Amino acid sequence: MGVSCSNLDKDDSSSEKDAPTHGARQHNGPSSSQSIMSKSVSGSQAFKPVTPRAQTRSLASSSPHWEDVQAARLMINAQHDVVNARMAPLGLGSDSRPSPPTPVDHFSSLEHYQKARNQIRTWEGALAFDYRRTQLASDKEKEANHIIQLLRQRDKAEVYGREPPRLGHDNQKHPRFPGDHFLSDVDLINRSDLYRVAKMMPKGAHLHIHFNCCLQPRFLLDVAKRQPRMFIRSDKALPPGDDLAFRQCEIQFSLLAEGEENLGDIYDPTSYTPGQDMLFTDFLERFPVEQRGDPEQWLEGKLMFSTEETYNVLQTPFGAWEKFNGRTRMMKGLFNYEEAFRLYTRAVLQDFVNDNIQYAEIRPNFMASNILKSRDGSVQGGNRRTVEIIIEEYDRFQAEKTGGYFAGLKIIYCTPRSFSNKQIEDALQECLRFKKEWPTWIAGFDLVGEEGMGRPLKHFIEELLQFRKDCDAAKVDIPFLFHCGETLEIGSDTDGNILDALLLNSKRIGHGFALARHPYIMERMKEQNICLEVCPISNEVLGLTPRINGHSMYNLLANNVHCTVSSDNGTIFRSTLSHDFYQVMVGKADMTLHGWRQLVEWSLQHSCMEDRLRAEAERRWEGLWDKFLDAVIGEFKSVLDWKPES
The missing domain is CATH 3.20.20.140 (Metal-dependent hydrolases)
Known part of the structure; x- marks a missing residue:
């Protein structure tokens, strides 16, 4: 999601009543821009409004982009209002608040560039969700956070970094890393x-x-196998040697009263009708362990998403939901x-x-x-x-x-x-x-x-x-x-x-x-x-x-x-x-x-x-x-x- 959003804080007033009326286009050139940009800002710190860079100053008032530029300036100044409002309750007086960034035509030095870069990072960070908690963090929280950041680095090196890479298309090697596919990690x-x-x-x-x-x-499966009237059914027969049937089948359970069951043998493809019931205890006892392994592990696998089905190149949200609903x-x-x-x-x-x-x-x-x-x-x-x-x-x-x-x-x-x-x-x-x-x-x-x-x-x-x-x-x-x-x-x-x-x-x-x-x-x-x-x-x-x-x-x-x-x-x-x-x-x-x-x-x-x-x-x-x-x-x-x- 690369969406650009306005960042107005919900706890701060947006001063809608001060916004200019939007009607027919008004091509008033720079004087109109100056009028818009001369709005006063909220908070105790005053700052210069955003001024156009050379490339935007050169835009003619008839340019199709002119109103978009004006609107962007309004939004930036509104964001400055928000930052001031967020800083004030944290005890950051006007003297201690960072100056707002302003557009620069050119940079006189690397130091000048770095200062401008840091300004923008500071102000963007002040709009984010964790700004308040970061500013209010105690010394103990800062120490714990430092440890956590080091743990992240160590985990990446010693847990993920020591694993062999996964092989992808044409055996391309993909190193392991935190934040990769969850089910893979x-x-x-x-x-x-x-x-x-x-x-x-x-x-x-x-x-x-x-x-x-x-x-x-495993919790509910353990309870189910203790029930004398617990039955299992499948939407297809499960012959022990049929790999595809065991992979594709949908399983359901039912606790049935005496006489409600419609009995069938899941393992017999010649007689089983999809949806027939088999005692769960019988199912477990006759499960083809030599070919399929532990029956409870197999059932657990049927209840959980696998890496292969989740991240398959053809998988879609609709396909994932089909598996989820089953x-x-x-x-x-x-x-x-x-x-x-x-x-x-x-x-x-x-x-x-x-x-x-x-x-x-x-x-x-x-x-x-x-x-x-x-x-x-x-x-x-x-x-x-x-x-x-x-x-x-x-x-x-x-x-x-x-x-x-x-x-x-x-x-x-x-x-x-x-x-x-x-x-x-x-x-x-x-x-x-x-x-x-x-x-x-x-x-x-x-x-x-x-x-x-x-x-x-x-x-x-x-x-x-x-x-x-x-x-x-x-x-x-x-x-x-x-x-x-x-x-x-x-x-x-x-x-x-x-x-x-x-x-x-x-x-x-x-x-x-x-x-x-x-x-x-x-x-x-x-x-x-x-x-x-x-x-x-x-x-x-x-x-x-x-x-x-x-x-x-x-x-x-x-x-x-x-x-x-x-x-x-x-x-x-x-x-x-x-x-x-x-x-x-x-x-x-x-x-x-x-x-x-x-x-x-x-x-x-x-x-x-x-x-x-x-x-x-x-x-x-x-x-x-x-x-x-x-x-x-x-x-x-x-x-x-x-x-x-x-």
């Missing part, structure tokens, strides 16, 4: 010191995580019975604590067709029972946990964007009923699923506006937390979801990858205090960017768009939130600990926690952060003596 990442630091870091709030994809696959269908039957759901909920909460997450807003899928089964396969309940069990297991977890701080959990009511208007209306009404019954638990409402294949937000405007009226009448607040901008499409209805999310005043945006292509909407979102839930690994695996350094979040962060970091569907991507924070660091050469801190702080500030709970969580987080700094300095200080091999 994940085993190296897990060996790195920077990843250890990421795991240690208190991460604040996890705001974008789909509840059916939080843990590594995996979520496979997960569903491992998840929708009470024993597994309870165990899973407790394990997810413990996993949050283990990954140093202090608060989470989970996204279960709610549909009228949802069922939650008993051990014998009989139906026990649906959406309502799902919420009850989450609350029950959370309460037990908080009462019984022996270590780690966890501030709280909330539920974002999610339903598929592929549904009809009537189905969405019904889902909105159920969400409202749940909010009335469990007011502290329901965080907001979202529409989920493949954005390009579902209906755009504008398709449901009538239902969503009525929902807002219903919430006002009931005196409850259920913010919208829409998935949108998770697309490479440009100018389509899918791309337009960004605009509708803005108009519907979504509190946060899930993904928002496309926002960097919409500079005006981006500024409006900043003005409305809308935060993005960025999911770097998810966006890479699902085809929005080939590598982390191409992610649009860096464009957005350079424009001070508030973002949080989330894992989305960690089960399927072989990832945790620590992996996403790792990727955020290695994807940008000048990313620092101070940038990490800003992202974490925003996660708490933009959560749906009540004010009292948020204040307590922020206070506790500050203490955890200080301990984290001590741990980094104490555990990794030896890197200060490290010298790269010559």
Whole structure:
């Protein structure tokens, strides 16, 4: 994303009332430019307005570029206003603030050039997301950051640099490096010191995580093989010698009551009809180990993206989503019975604590067709029972946990964007009923699923506006937390979801990858205090960017768009939130600990926690952060003596 954006800070006034009226072209030449450039600037420091360089001064007033040049000058001066406004609260008086850069016709010396270069870097940095935290960094934070930057260098040399290169087309050698394809690097990442630091870091709030994809696959498979009524089915027979069938098949699980099964032998191509059921225990016992290896490892592989399918030269976002949807269908039957759901909920909460997450807003899928089964396969309940069990297991977890701080959990009511208007209306009404019954638990409402294949937000405007009226009448607040901008499409209805999310005043945006292509909407979102839930690994695996350094979040962060970091569907991507924070660091050469801190702080500030709970969580987080700094300095200080091999 090479989009140039305006960088107006959402906390600063834009002085729109002072802007000139834009109507018919006025070819007034330089005098018009001087009039525009003589605007006064906000803040306590006055500076000379931007003056034209020789090449722009030579433009005739009739030039087709003249108005563009004038507009650029207005934008630059507005950015100077923003920088002044950002510096003032940090105690940088007018005497200590750097002078703004001004265009230069020519440079008298190398020193003169370097000074101008440094000025521009300083002012551009002052517009970015991490400026405040960098300026306020304590000595301890600076020391920890120095250690982290050295760890990055050492990891690159000693973890990645010592691996043999991968062979590409015509055996071209490709050296290993941090920030390469995540699924290619994940085993190296897990060996790195920077990843250890990421795991240690208190991460604040996890705001974008789909509840059916939080843990590594082995957990639910282990529960499933203990169920006497668990069945497995395939969309094709699996003869032991058929490599293609084992690679291409889609697997599903079902816990079935007595008499519900339609039995078939998956391994017999002469008799098996796709979709027939086989006892899971029989499947495991008869699995062709000699040809296929361990059956549980094979099933784990079916649930996770592989390097080959993700980065294949012909792969597209649509193809990646096809694989993704098959995996979520496979997960569903491992998840929708009470024993597994309870165990899973407790394990997810413990996993949050283990990954140093202090608060989470989970996204279960709610549909009228949802069922939650008993051990014998009989139906026990649906959406309502799902919420009850989450609350029950959370309460037990908080009462019984022996270590780690966890501030709280909330539920974002999610339903598929592929549904009809009537189905969405019904889902909105159920969400409202749940909010009335469990007011502290329901965080907001979202529409989920493949954005390009579902209906755009504008398709449901009538239902969503009525929902807002219903919430006002009931005196409850259920913010919208829409998935949108998770697309490479440009100018389509899918791309337009960004605009509708803005108009519907979504509190946060899930993904928002496309926002960097919409500079005006981006500024409006900043003005409305809308935060993005960025999911770097998810966006890479699902085809929005080939590598982390191409992610649009860096464009957005350079424009001070508030973002949080989330894992989305960690089960399927072989990832945790620590992996996403790792990727955020290695994807940008000048990313620092101070940038990490800003992202974490925003996660708490933009959560749906009540004010009292948020204040307590922020206070506790500050203490955890200080301990984290001590741990980094104490555990990794030896890197200060490290010298790269010559």
